[in-house]
Amino acid sequence: MNLIHSMRCTHGLLAVVPVSALLLVGGCANKEYVRGTDDPSVDRAAMSTGLDKDDIETALQNLLNKFRAAPVMNEWRLKAGQNDRQTVAIAPFINETSEHIDPQLSSMLSETETWLVNSGIVRVISQERQGDMIRQVEGAQHPVFDPRHIPQYGKQLGVKFYITGKVGASDERTSDARRVQYFLFMQAIDVETSEIRWQEKAYITKAVH
Numbered sequence: 001m002n003l004i005h006s007m008r009c010t011h012g013l014l015a016v017v018p019v020s021a022l023l024l025v026g027g028c029a030n031k032e033y034v035r036g037t038d039d040p041s042v043d044r045a046a047m048s049t050g051l052d053k054d055d056i057e058t059a060l061q062n063l064l065n066k067f068r069a070a071p072v073m074n075e076w077r078l079k080a081g082q083n084d085r086q087t088v089a090i091a092p093f094i095n096e097t098s099e100h101i102d103p104q105l106s107s108m109l110s111e112t113e114t115w116l117v118n119s120g121i122v123r124v125i126s127q128e129r130q131g132d133m134i135r136q137v138e139g140a141q142h143p144v145f146d147p148r149h150i151p152q153y154g155k156q157l158g159v160k161f162y163i164t165g166k167v168g169a170s171d172e173r174t175s176d177a178r179r180v181q182y183f184l185f186m187q188a189i190d191v192e193t194s195e196i197r198w199q200e201k202a203y204i205t206k207a208v209h
Contacts, residue, residue, distance in 0.1 A: 049180045049206040051104040059202040060111055063186045072188050072197040080121045089125040091164035092145045125157050154191030162189045177209035
């Protein structure tokens with residue numbers, strides 16, 4: 001009886017496995033992986049209320065185009081022409097929103113750093129070196145960038161200017177929709193005087209409904 005029961009169970013399992021396999025294969029067959037280079041519309045679709053590649057590119061193009069024409073950039077060009085390139089560091093953006101967008105903000109910093117390096121107008125201090133400097137100023141227990149301590153950071157690195165910024169948001173909801181309006185600010189700060197030498201803003205709106 002046990003043998004017959006075992007054979008019945010085994011036969012049942014054999015009958016079930018192909019069906020499960022077919023269901024699994026059928027489920028996977030409905031999905032298709034697409035490259036953005038093959039289908040540019042992949043990058044245009046919003047997948048969440050967070051910041052994505054298109055948001056970052058649009059905001060940075062807006063901000064950096066304005067930065068290119070700013071008086072402080074003209075000053076740096078003049079200094080570079082006199083063989084006296086200014087030393088600049090990129091500081092972390094302050095995230096004042098409830099959204100988990102820190103990786104995206106880090107990408108914005110890296111893009112800005114690349115833009116400045118390629119301009120050839122200033123000397124740019126690497127972000128990795130800044131991490132060591134922040135630990136020296138803030139202590140190993142709390143190595144977080146604090147805008148109030150920019151003069152100390154500048155003294156440690158020999159930096160003349162900091163490029164930094166912050167992001168705020170207005171988050172509104174109804175019974176069946178949500179809208180997040182982002183406000184991005186970028187600024188250039190004179191380390192010696194703490195004067196804001198340039199500041200601009202960009203807006204990004206995301207919604208789900």
